[in-house]
Amino acid sequence: MKRITSVLSVVLVLCLALAVTAPAKTLKIGSMSPLTGPYAADGNDIANGVRAAIEMVKKEGGIPGYDNIELFPQDTACDPRQAVAAANKLINLDVVGVIGAYCSSATIPASEVLDEESIPMLTPASTNEKVTERGLPYMYRVCGRDDDQSKAALKFMTDQLKAKSVFIVDDKTTYSQGLADGVEKLSEAAGIKVLAHDHINQGDKDFSAVLTKIKQDNPDVFYMSLQNSSTGALMLIQARRMGLKCAILAQDAVYHPQLMSIAKDAAEGAYLTFGYKDKSTDAYKKFMSVYAQYGDPGAYSEYSYDGAYALLQAIKKAGSTEPEQIKKQLESIEFAGASKLIKFAPNGDSGSNYIIQVVKGGQFVNYWNPATGKFY
Incomplete structure (x- = not known):
């Protein structure tokens, strides 16, 4: 009996040791927006929208297979060269998707870099028509078009x-x-x-x-x-x-x-x-339940929240972070967002209202x- 107890004790110790030493698995996503300079107000609103979406997904049970979801916000300063550098940094960090950028002049060059690595990019603010007219398969737009x-x-x-x-x-x-x-x-x-x-x-x-x-x-x-x-x-x-x-x-x-x-x-x-x-909807109230800690929403807070939520839901439904699987789920996703109905057309646009x-x-x-x- 003592021997059985001793064996069980050893097994228990080993299990506890493995649980303690096993590294936590983190899902990494990025955001790109001007966090400093004259456009910082909108840029920080975008980053906060992503943070709110992450918090909501965690409240809803998170992403199976991952212990945590972490945001890596990058400052583009609305500068094309800095945006490209930010995109490369996010690639090196192994993010599985990016919400951004703000200025079309930053989104367009950054998306070219991210697309080479098949990393989905969902912009909450860039309205220039060229954003979704270049045929990039991993480029999506949550806001409207110019x-x-x-x-x-x-x-x-x-x-x-x-x-x-x-x-x-x-x-x-x-x-x-x-x-x-x-x-x-x-x-x-x-x-x-x-x-x-x-x-x-x-x-x-x-x-x-x-x-x-x-x-x-x-x-x-x-x-x-x-x-x-x-x-x-x-x-x-x-x-x-x-x-x-x-x-x-x-x-x-x-x-x-x-x-x-x-x-x-x-x-x-x-x-x-x-x-x-429509601020009277359940979807908007749900958004505010997690965003209120950052203050009043800015112009693009809801769009960045919806973009990040769509990305995370696509990953959850795909059960994978493989780009093609995420893309497949993004193309079929449809839900009532804080900003509007989120549903992507084949070119990556989600409609204007x-x-x-x-x-x-x-x-x-x-x-x-x-x-x-x-x-x-």
């Missing part, structure tokens, strides 16, 4: 603002200039006179020169296509001080809570195009739906 956003802007200008003229300004980035070019072409085709299409530089603080031109030309609409909300806030402040009376229409990159915290009353009445979000919002009482308020022509 060609759809420009159509929403045009419909609002024609149907509601009854605009006859527009003055367009962008900051020369791949995203903002591409979107502005689209608005210009559509406006001309619709008979709206484009008085000018001017440009500023990233990092500019004084916009008096271009705003003086706008005031002199007196357009019906000032279309503001900028890469971030802080620049948009400064431009709104200076536009109001200069006494611009025209309607001001901006786009999704200007959409961020800090627009109001910086511009304050100067932001009141500004219109923006942004994807419709742009509406017009207005700043009212220091808040973004749903205003008009171009698809239905109805006010909220």
Whole structure:
């Protein structure tokens, strides 16, 4: 009896030793966004959205076969070269998927590098059409597209603002200039006179020169296509001080809570195009249950959460981290996300649902739906 007990004791000790010494298996995913610099607010929102998705998946039982899910956030600073370096770093870290980037000018070159290694990339914020038009098999987009956003802007200008003229300004980035070019072409085709299409530089603080031109030309609409909300806030402040009376229409990159915290009353009445979000849904409430610890969601928090959740669910359903198996599951996935219904088309897009919002009482308020022509 003593011998049996002794043997069992040895077996138990060995099992405990193996349990203690066995290395934990970690599932690694990456994110890419500007964590420093002028776009850091949106970039950190993206990283926090991924963190929230990881927490939710852990609450739901995690990924079988893995003890932990770890995020490796990389700073792209919206710089193409830094984005490529970040992509290479994530490859060396053996991540199985990447959520990012923010700027299209960073996403496009980084995705080329990741695609060479068959690593899925899901962007929550890059809206330039080229992102999903290059035929990269592992490139997905959770947000909408600029060609759809420009159509929403045009419909609002024609149907509601009854605009006859527009003055367009962008900051020369791949995203903002591409979107502005689209608005210009559509406006001309619709008979709206484009008085000018001017440009500023990233990092500019004084916009008096271009705003003086706008005031002199007196357009019906000032279309503001900028890469971030802080620049948009400064431009709104200076536009109001200069006494611009025209309607001001901006786009999704200007959409961020800090627009109001910086511009304050100067932001009141500004219109923006942004994807419709229904905050009354169970999916949105589920998202907020894990995201609230990071504060109010930013422009792309929900999109990054949905992208990360889709990636992790694809891995869970595949029971594998093999790229082809993840891709197969991403192509068939469909769920109600925090931002919208998540379902990917063969080219990697997930559809656009742009509406017009207005700043009212220091808040973004749903205003008009171009698809239905109805006010909220």
